[in-house]
Amino acid sequence: MDLAPVPRLEPAEVLAQLREHLGADLQLLGPLPGGQVGAALVAWPDGRRGVLKAGGASPEAWQQVERTAGLLALARGRGIPAPEYALVARLPDRIAVVQELLPGAPPAQVEVPLVEEMTGLTERAAGLLSACPDVPAVPLYLLRSGPGFCLHQPLAQYDGRTRMLLDLVRRIGTEHPTTLAGDDLVHTDFHPGNVLVDRTGAITGVVDWDGVGRGDRRFDLVTLRFDMALPGTDQRERSARRAAAQWLDARLDDVLEPALLRAYWAHMSLRLVDWSIRHHGPDDVDRWLTVAATRLG
Structure with a gap:
């Protein structure tokens, strides 16, 4: 298994x-x-202007990119500000996408009103794929490694704490379906870094839909909640993030039954601990282990 970091885009070459x-x-x-x-x-x-991205050239990756272009059109029809794919190209060693550049900029501050608006956007995704049975359900990877993320082996090799987390993730995986249930459109990487806002703070765009699929829109709220654990740059930002996290925790407890929330939490814990081991360092690993423990014990 390749445990190397995922290579970054080389735009001039593409x-x-x-x-x-x-x-x-x-x-x-x-x-x-x-x-x-x-x-x-x-x-x-x-x-x-547009945004250039590139990824693997496998037949499965090509199918996913083509499918994503259609799903984003569905999202826009439901009032979700998703970009249009202006160019999709199958190159010899990669797939390149040039997508529409949406207006706005990433939010400078993560506060409760932003999280409330993001939560409202997930509601627009409800049942959006009910007429699209060919769209695959989003896997949770609790029992096996994902394709370049949610890898199990880094946790097995890193230290005793990550091995304990991996054992718990796999145990939860034996008690829960291996894919998301439902006909909602799921972003899968829904956090403020993938949102654009205008000068008033209103959302003008949601980007980075590479992992989009079928499932439970509430899963995106768990992804969002993990982002609230990132440290702020000053006391004001840390306070705003804590307030947003508290608001979202109450929302999660209200809309998700405990067993389902636990399974989604296990996925995000696996995803971020694995990624931190391979791409960041001990401080990030410690942070996500701490967040994992808040819901997994």
Whole structure:
């Protein structure tokens, strides 16, 4: 099993391939901040701007990208501000996507009103895939490793604490279905870093839909809750995040039965501890182990 970090985007290389194979003349404007793997800001010859991303070239990855473009159209029809895919290209060693650049910027502060609005957006995803039985359910990976994330082996190798967490995750996995149930549209990486807002703080965009699938929209609230555990840069931000976390904890207790919340919490704990082991360091591993324990014991 490959436990190396996921490679980051090399935008100049991807743009050169797009020119060579498709004649697409896109100008690189620079990297976009945030994200774990990377995205770049590009411009079309007519001045329109877009966001360049790239990923693996397997048949499954191509199918997922094509499916995602259609799902984002469904989301926009329900009032979810998702980007349109302007270009999808199958290159020799990767798949490149240039998507619409939505207005706004990532929120400077995470406060209760933002979390309330994000929660409201998840409600718009309710039952959105009821007429799309071909869209796969989102896996939880509690019993097996995921494709490049939610890997089990790093937890088994890191230390005694992560091995205990892995044992607990697998035990929860034997008591719960291995995929999300439901016909909702699920983002799967729903946090403030993937949201854009205007000057008033209103949401203008939701981005980074690479893992979109079928399931339970409430799963996205658990993803959002984990983000509330990130440290703030100052006392005001830390206080705002604590208030948002408290609001969201009450919401989760209200809308999710304990066993289901525990399974979703196990998935996010596995996902973030694994990612921190391979991409960050001991401080991040400690943080996510602490968050995991708040709901898993």
